[in-house]
Amino acid sequence: MIWLLDLDNTLVSRDDAFAAWAAAAVAAAGGSDADLAAIVAADGGGFAPKRDVARVIVDRLGGDADLDAVVEEFRAGIRDHVRVYDGVLDTLDVLRGAGHQVAVVTNGVSHQQRGKIERCGLGDHVDTVVVSGEEGVEKPDPRLIEIALERLGAADVDRRRVWMIGDAAHTDVAVGRAARTRTGWVSHGRSWTGGARPDVHAPTAREVIALAAEGHWRVPVQP
Known part of the structure; x- marks a missing residue:
């Protein structure tokens, strides 16, 4: 996955x-x-x-x-x-330890987003980072996801094996749909008002990932 x-x-x-x-x-x-x-x-x-x-x-x-x-x-x-949310680093390590690939896909200017990642120690817990300000394209344009998948060596992967997870309906969920991936929404306790619902939603990223990983959407996980 x-x-x-x-x-x-x-x-x-x-x-x-x-x-x-x-x-x-x-x-x-x-x-x-x-x-x-x-x-x-x-x-x-x-x-x-x-x-x-x-x-x-x-x-x-x-x-x-x-x-x-x-x-x-x-x-x-x-x-x-800025601080990383509780348990996030452990969750990323569990995913990668199970053979999954993990990427950060973020909108923003390079020095700001890279600075947050460095501050929070995220770089050692993911396989790649894609920043819109470095690529000239931003979510919800699906080209940003294509860039991430190319860097992971997975450009041709079955999109049912890919999850795009984020807190913003108009960027994160929208870009996942545009790229035909599974979608997860981090609600922070909000109600969904963005039209068709994402595949999974929960208050935190950890919970969204847990729900997605638990169900696997009937698609076998491959390293």
Whole structure:
């Protein structure tokens, strides 16, 4: 089986990291709870344009009006605060120990995504990492999955043996469907509103992987 896994809010706590950085920045600037709420809301779970987020930060907290510098400041703050979710590294090791292949497939700029992976020690627990900012294409474009499979030496694999798992319906689940893989959604307790349901869903990546691996979808697992 091949496991293609999103990074942010799937394997690592990106939103928690942004919120932690924002809370410290608001406190340092003497801001309010309303300022913090506005900054977190502007981030849009990491999907909002970064300069738009920076503009809200400057409007709320003052300081440097160089939006690109503010973007780099909060990106660095995310890297400083990001953590891998409990049990994720063990889960990846179990998969690979059973002969499965594992890849991180993530949207984002190279230095940011690679920095999170290094911070969390993920690199030694997966077979390859594919970052959209390095490839010129991003989820939900299925070409990013094709790149991942090529790097794993599995370009021609039966797509029923491939799982794309992530927390975002419009990128992770959508790219899996576009590439004809199995799909798993990390819900974090949310209700599904994205149309046709993914093959598996659960609150955490560990639980999604466990459900997918347990069922195997009647397709034998091959090393």
